[in-house]
Amino acid sequence: MNYEEQWNRLNEYQKAAVLDESPACIVNANVGSGKTTVLIAKILYLHMKKQVSIRDMAVLTFTNKAAGEIKERLLAIEPKLTEEDLAGFGTFHSVAMNYLRTRLDVESMGWTKQFLIIEPDEEAELALRLSKEQNWKIKYKNRLKKRLEQEYTAFRQGKTKSRYQDDMFLLFEALQEEKKRQNKMSFSDLIEVCTKLLNREDEQKESTCADDSLPKNGETDYGHRSEKPEWIIVDEVQDSDKQQMEFLTALKGEHTRLFAVGDPNQLIYSWRGSVETMFYSLKHQFDAKELSLPVNYRSSRTILEAAGRFLQYGNTVAGSREEGMPIKVQNHYDAFQEAQYLAQKIKELHLGGMEYGEIAIFYRLQSQSEILEKVFEREGVPYTVSLKKTLREIPVLDWFVKVLTFACNQKDRYAAEAVLSHPFYGEGMEKKRLKSFLAEPKEGEVDLYDRMKGFQEAFSSETGKDGMEIYSYFSLDASLHPNAASYEEDRKLVLDLCKRLVIYSQEDQKSLAKGTAQFLRSSALYGIQILKEEENPGKDQVRLMSLHASKGLEFTVVFIIGVNDGLIPLTGRSFEQEEEERRLFFVGMTRAREQLELSYYTNPGQPRVNGGPGRYLNMLPKHLLDWEGSQAPEEKMANLKQLRKAVRREQEKSGYAQSKAEAATESVAAEKIAPAIAGEELTVRKVRHPKYGIGILVDENEMTAEVEFEGYGRKEFLKAFGEIEMLQRKIREKKCRTQIFILWRHFFY
Numbered sequence: 001m002n003y004e005e006q007w008n009r010l011n012e013y014q015k016a017a018v019l020d021e022s023p024a025c026i027v028n029a030n031v032g033s034g035k036t037t038v039l040i041a042k043i044l045y046l047h048m049k050k051q052v053s054i055r056d057m058a059v060l061t062f063t064n065k066a067a068g069e070i071k072e073r074l075l076a077i078e079p080k081l082t083e084e085d086l087a088g089f090g091t092f093h094s095v096a097m098n099y100l101r102t103r104l105d106v107e108s109m110g111w112t113k114q115f116l117i118i119e120p121d122e123e124a125e126l127a128l129r130l131s132k133e134q135n136w137k138i139k140y141k142n143r144l145k146k147r148l149e150q151e152y153t154a155f156r157q158g159k160t161k162s163r164y165q166d167d168m169f170l171l172f173e174a175l176q177e178e179k180k181r182q183n184k185m186s187f188s189d190l191i192e193v194c195t196k197l198l199n200r201e202d203e204q205k206e207s208t209c210a211d212d213s214l215p216k217n218g219e220t221d222y223g224h225r226s227e228k229p230e231w232i233i234v235d236e237v238q239d240s241d242k243q244q245m246e247f248l249t250a251l252k253g254e255h256t257r258l259f260a261v262g263d264p265n266q267l268i269y270s271w272r273g274s275v276e277t278m279f280y281s282l283k284h285q286f287d288a289k290e291l292s293l294p295v296n297y298r299s300s301r302t303i304l305e306a307a308g309r310f311l312q313y314g315n316t317v318a319g320s321r322e323e324g325m326p327i328k329v330q331n332h333y334d335a336f337q338e339a340q341y342l343a344q345k346i347k348e349l350h351l352g353g354m355e356y357g358e359i360a361i362f363y364r365l366q367s368q369s370e371i372l373e374k375v376f377e378r379e380g381v382p383y384t385v386s387l388k389k390t391l392r393e394i395p396v397l398d399w400f401v402k403v404l405t406f407a408c409n410q411k412d413r414y415a416a417e418a419v420l421s422h423p424f425y426g427e428g429m430e431k432k433r434l435k436s437f438l439a440e441p442k443e444g445e446v447d448l449y450d451r452m453k454g455f456q457e458a459f460s461s462e463t464g465k466d467g468m469e470i471y472s473y474f475s476l477d478a479s480l481h482p483n484a485a486s487y488e489e490d491r492k493l494v495l496d497l498c499k500r501l502v503i504y505s506q507e508d509q510k511s512l513a514k515g516t517a518q519f520l521r522s523s524a525l526y527g528i529q530i531l532k533e534e535e536n537p538g539k540d541q542v543r544l545m546s547l548h549a550s551k552g553l554e555f556t557v558v559f560i561i562g563v564n565d566g567l568i569p570l571t572g573r574s575f576e577q578e579e580e581e582r583r584l585f586f587v588g589m590t591r592a593r594e595q596l597e598l599s600y601y602t603n604p605g606q607p608r609v610n611g612g613p614g615r616y617l618n619m620l621p622k623h624l625l626d627w628e629g630s631q632a633p634e635e636k637m638a639n640l641k642q643l644r645k646a647v648r649r650e651q652e653k654s655g656y657a658q659s660k661a662e663a664a665t666e667s668v669a670a671e672k673i674a675p676a677i678a679g680e681e682l683t684v685r686k687v688r689h690p691k692y693g694i695g696i697l698v699d700e701n702e703m704t705a706e707v708e709f710e711g712y713g714r715k716e717f718l719k720a721f722g723e724i725e726m727l728q729r730k731i732r733e734k735k736c737r738t739q740i741f742i743l744w745r746h747f748f749y
């Protein structure tokens, strides 16, 4: 669709939003009312009609996917746009990273422009090491990653003691220093440092005006230049957090215009720090004009009316489409029976002419996809799981990324330690030997170490051919142990990554050495999509995804499974979490265009999940439902007020105060680990798998078993398929250190 066609399709509200040029404007939009549509039309309008250069726009999105979509649309109209032109288009993190790498004086803050990104897991690992080295008292180490995220704001605000009265704040300081030493930035550092530098530039500019002897035209006394964008355009503003708001404030120059779109009813990321009032704070902070987009273009009237029950003020969303089919509510004995039912139902839909790609299944927990995957595979239903896996979730790639990390940054001694002491891959050096070796590394003693050190030089001018040269350079065959059962799979994974490195370097016309460093930075930021769909691009497949991942998407048919109390909604630890569960369900329902089917289990077979229809099903207007061919039960809760009352009652009854729940989790972990530490007898259930060998059962329910295999990580199996054989025996800690280590890891990481 070209620009004119796109413009003609817009309704009056949408056109008003596109044309608005107030210094700050915030669009309060209903679900499916055309936020993305308006955003893209606005960028095109500014660029094509108002001649605003693409380089003068900062377009901040919540996900990389959204940024990618916008860029694609722009490139379709203007194929000559380069990556540099579009550097201001991306998530808050990627735009901040770009500013730091290209425009700002990051050196004055202790990093160099070649900094790498440290992912949250890696940062938590580093923090754990530092606290051990310093003998600091840190409580709840198994939640360290979360604590680093949650308590950082208090630390930044100058509080002197952590909420648990331990050494957490000493750790923050040391961690910051160590990250600088290793030249790494966390996601939150990217935003924070960028905000600080932008603010500092503003202060310098102000003093420049007062003092003629200082540099002019936005040039700092370090000789760096940073211009403020002419326009800042923000998507999904309801999910921004405080740090991002500070970044926006710093990025906005005196003459910058701000245009933000959002829907307070779709706030589903408050666990990451966004707060319910952010939408309105932004409006007040920038004295923004408020516009609205009221009409939903996506869903049938039936779906909208039902979803309306979950809106904050019980409003209805105005629709533009016909009434549509009733919402089907279906029960299943358990998840296995449900998967078989879905496979049949989807096949029928497909036979009736529906493309698989028009069908989606949403669930609350990622683990729910395993059963569906297995059954769909057996039944021949093509599917893809939208799952963003980071490299670190695959043991061999986690190890190999550390090899590359040290090869690109020799200040990262922890990476070297992890590479050389890995129990399965590489040299497998003992602690003592490792310590003395790293204290004074001698050339020729450890081949892998020498190779890592020599990597930059060896590949300083080559872009590579097919990845094999990297594989051979590190002699990876020896490191992956050709006799191991995992060898074939590991080799393929590593070789694929090597190939990606080569393609990445070639595309960017960089040497492999430079390309690899850049790749490590961007893979941390964007996550390497090891998606099944990548293996079959463009193939017609059913989409399986979590409710969170469904945000911003739309499908003709949507199944939301497991609408049981304890799953949807997940049992909340606080009233706010329950509210977020409600919004999440609303987001899921409103992805459907024509058909929506909700299902629950009568026998969920999972702890803390109640059998029978969840309370959300009881909130749906009866006249809109086709309740499994029969009558729906009496509507128990017809509105939000009643739902909230029920939630409060339940929380009071179960005493589910946040601190209590957390304390309970800690003590369960502590109790379970205590016998292992004391060397007492403990029961370890072992399992045998034909491919992965012997593993330890870490969790199970009636249908599935989760097993940890050394060298392979965790896998989940459907018991009904008989892939694993349960073994059981008692072990003593002394006799079986490996298993204890795995258990230990299970509880603490």
Ligand SMILES: Nc1ncnc2c1ncn2[C@@H]1O[C@H](COP(=O)(O)OP(=O)(O)OP(=O)(O)O)[C@@H](O)[C@H]1O
Binding pocket: 009, 010, 011, 014, 029, 030, 031, 032, 033, 034, 035, 036, 037, 038, 263, 296, 297, 298, 551, 552, 553, 554
């Ligand atoms: N004026 C319009 N006329 C017809 N269809 C429209 C119009 N505006 C948007 N649409 C269609 O409505 C659907 C929803 O639009 P869009 O995805 O832009 O909404 P959104 O507000 O971003 O959705 P969400 O709230 O889920 O994030 C899309 O299929 C889009 O093509």
